[in-house]
Amino acid sequence: MFIILVFFLIILMVGAAIYAIVQKDLLYAVIATGVISLILSALFLLLQAPDVALTEAAIGVALTTIIFIITIRNTVRHEDDFKDRDDLKSAVK
Amino acid sequence: MKKLIVILLLAVTGYFLVDSFMDLGRTGPVVETGVKDFYLDKTVSELKVANTITSIVVNFRGFDTLGEVTVLFLAATALGGILYKRRHHVGERSVLFPSSPIVRAGSKLLFPAIVLLGVYVFIHGHLSPGGGFQGGTIIATGFLLMLLAYDNFSVSHNVLSFIESFAGIFFVLFGFAGMWAGGTFLENFLPVGTMNNLFSGGIIPIVYILVGFKVAAELTGLIYTVLHEKES
Numbered sequence: 001m002f003i004i005l006v007f008f009l010i011i012l013m014v015g016a017a018i019y020a021i022v023q024k025d026l027l028y029a030v031i032a033t034g035v036i037s038l039i040l041s042a043l044f045l046l047l048q049a050p051d052v053a054l055t056e057a058a059i060g061v062a063l064t065t066i067i068f069i070i071t072i073r074n075t076v077r078h079e080d081d082f083k084d085r086d087d088l089k090s091a092v093k
Numbered sequence: 094m095k096k097l098i099v100i101l102l103l104a105v106t107g108y109f110l111v112d113s114f115m116d117l118g119r120t121g122p123v124v125e126t127g128v129k130d131f132y133l134d135k136t137v138s139e140l141k142v143a144n145t146i147t148s149i150v151v152n153f154r155g156f157d158t159l160g161e162v163t164v165l166f167l168a169a170t171a172l173g174g175i176l177y178k179r180r181h182h183v184g185e186r187s188v189l190f191p192s193s194p195i196v197r198a199g200s201k202l203l204f205p206a207i208v209l210l211g212v213y214v215f216i217h218g219h220l221s222p223g224g225g226f227q228g229g230t231i232i233a234t235g236f237l238l239m240l241l242a243y244d245n246f247s248v249s250h251n252v253l254s255f256i257e258s259f260a261g262i263f264f265v266l267f268g269f270a271g272m273w274a275g276g277t278f279l280e281n282f283l284p285v286g287t288m289n290n291l292f293s294g295g296i297i298p299i300v301y302i303l304v305g306f307k308v309a310a311e312l313t314g315l316i317y318t319v320l321h322e323k324e325s
Contacts, residue, residue, distance in 0.1 A: 050222035050223075051146050051222050051223060051224065051227065053222075054214070054222060054223050054227040054231075055226055055227050055230065058227060058230035058231050058233075058234060059230055062230075062234045062237070063230065063233065063234065063237070063312065063316070066237055066241075066316075067316070067319060070319055070320060074322065
């Protein structure tokens with residue numbers, strides 16, 4: 001039962017990671033990476049590492065996601081919004 | 094051609110790295126016995142700390158923790174250095190939407206609870222899971238919530254840098270105090286008390302409280318700098 005739960009969580013993680021790569025809307029991709037961190041922290045808790053689980057929950061889920069969202073608000077939201085380097089430069093500036 | 098040279102250089106470096114790290118810890122009698130029994134035994138018999146991970150991270154491998162804190166400090170410093178010229182004055186920022194009254198009221202309610210949880214986590218680092226890094230990060234998320242909810246919520250950079258330098262200096266000073274008391278860097282020199290009490294474990298709670306303050310100040314400053322970047 002425990003093994004099944006762990007494998008289910010791992011499959012969810014892989015699914016979220018693939019979604020984050022495929023998704024063109026960067027906001028959704030960032031939230032998918034946040035979901036990866038959330039599942040990872042649950043996995044750490046299940047595998048008897050509560051210290052690491054706390055760190056992962058605080059840094060991976062909250063701080064990193066928020067910093068990425070702020071970055072998206074400062075630049076562009078969709079991956080197709082810039083085609084070449086100059087576009088990217090003007091977007092970042 | 095350039096790529097080939099890079100690949101060759103990486104391969105040579107990798108070969109020597111693997112070659113030198115393969116023998117790490119395999120020479121001598123350490124490999125037969127290992128250090129884990131020593132750690133477990135000392136944690137219970139000498140330091141009287143309930144959480145073995147804390148005793149390893151802060152006491153036996155305290156020097157590594159100092160390195161980690163330094164890495165975080167350098168990252169925060171570099172970010173502040175890059176974004177320093179582009180920062181806003183508080184109250185005139187354009188980075189975020191203005192938030193709704195519901196969010197404001199909710200964050201005001203949640204903020205003390207989050208900070209209290211963070212303080213609890215790092216004060217009880219030697220008794221329960223968690224510690225300085227975890228508690229500090231939780232406090233920083235509380236400040237993040239307030240910064241997102243209120244336009245004019247400001248944190249004084251002077252206070253932050255004062256807390257950070259104070260905690261960092263006292264971490265190193267406690268390490269040297271262990272040396273001065275006749276041991277090694279960060280060796281315990283205070284009475285350890287009884288196991289499972291709040292006041293036990295010698296210098297471990299003190300060092301973790303310092304680390305908690307340091308991490309909280311660093312991450313709060315980092316978020317503050319990122320949030321108050323000018324759009325232009």
